[in-house]
Amino acid sequence: MKAFRGEPSIFASARPEDRRAELEIKRLTLKFGGITALNNVELTVRTGELVAIIGPNGAGKTSLLNCITGYxxxxxxQIFFNGQEITRMSPHHLTHLGIGRTYQNIELFPGMTVLANMLLARHIHSHYGLGKAALFSKSVKDEEVRHRKILEELIDFLEMQSIRKKLVGSLPYGLRKRVELGRALALEPKLLILDExxxxxxxxxxEDMVRF
Ligand SMILES: Nc1ncnc2c1ncn2[C@@H]1O[C@H](COP(=O)(O)OP(=O)(O)O)[C@@H](O)[C@H]1O
Ligand SMILES: [Mg+2]
Structure with missing residues (x-):
């Protein structure tokens, strides 16, 4: 048993302005043909808040999350994130704005290792192009070191040391969910959305998941 666990430094070191995550949803309506999945939904989430959305199967929970994440x-x-309207933006763009997510059905690369899946997520944080990477300048090296450091912290935090080199496809379901959480956190999101x-x-x- 563990009595205390620190916050990974990716969160501790984030400046307050980098943590800001104000979500505002106004009168959101989503229809699929004749089916109204969301009807005038209103929701506000403030920085630091943990909000759970509950409701029976088919209530529209995933649909709401898919609207927020651009799917x-x-x-x-309308949807606003930190004051900026993000309604109908692409998922890619929203990831860059700091909205991370996991999926109801796990979306990882099963033929790759845990570490490789998480490294892929870090990719959007690379600030260098191929030319610079080829020269392997100091800034590139510094960035690689930072990638590694953050991944190692996350792996420690989620207690995944023993599975870091395992193929994701070989892991039991609960562990795959944990890897997915790790992958989402590796993006250093300001707003983290977890579907089921x-x-x-x-x-x-x-019980393991609750501890995180
Ligand atoms: N891609 C889609 N195409 C058509 N209907 C959809 C689609 N996604 C969701 N729906 C419908 O929207 C409603 C809400 O579904 P969903 O958001 O998955 O609910 P929940 O996640 O709360 O179980 C359901 O009636 C579902 O059939
Ligand atoms: Mg759902």
Whole structure:
């Protein structure tokens, strides 16, 4: 048993302005043909808040998260993140703005190792192009060191040391969920969206997840 666990430095070192995560959803409506998945949804999330969205199957939880992360385009309403309107932006763009997520059905590369899956996520944080990387300048080296440091911290934090070199496809479901959480955190998101973080887990796997 562990009595205390520190915050990974990716969060501790973030300046307050880099942590800001104000989400404002106004009168969001999403329809699929005749089905209204979201009807005038209003939601506000403030910096530092942990908000759970509950509701039965088909209530529209995933649809709402998919609108926030750019996968679904709502017909009406607006979404603001830190004061900027982000309604109908691309998922890629939203990732860059600091919105990270996991999926109801795990979306990892099963043929790659845990570490490789997480390194891929770090990619969007690379500030250098191929030319600079080829020269392997000091700044590139510094950045590589930072990538590694953050990944190592996350692996420690999520207690994944023993599976870091394992192929994701070989892991039990609960561990894959944990890797997905790690991958999402590796993006250093300001807003982290988890779709059904406990679904399909055993009791023990849930207990593990709750500790994080
Ligand atoms: N891509 C889609 N195409 C058509 N209908 C969809 C799609 N995604 C969700 N829906 C419908 O929207 C409603 C809400 O679904 P969903 O957001 O998945 O609910 P929840 O995540 O709360 O279980 C359901 O009626 C579902 O069938
Ligand atoms: Mg769902």
């Amino acid at each position: 679904y385009k709502p017909q009406e309403g 973080p406990f679904a399909g887990m055993t009791l023990e796997e849930k």
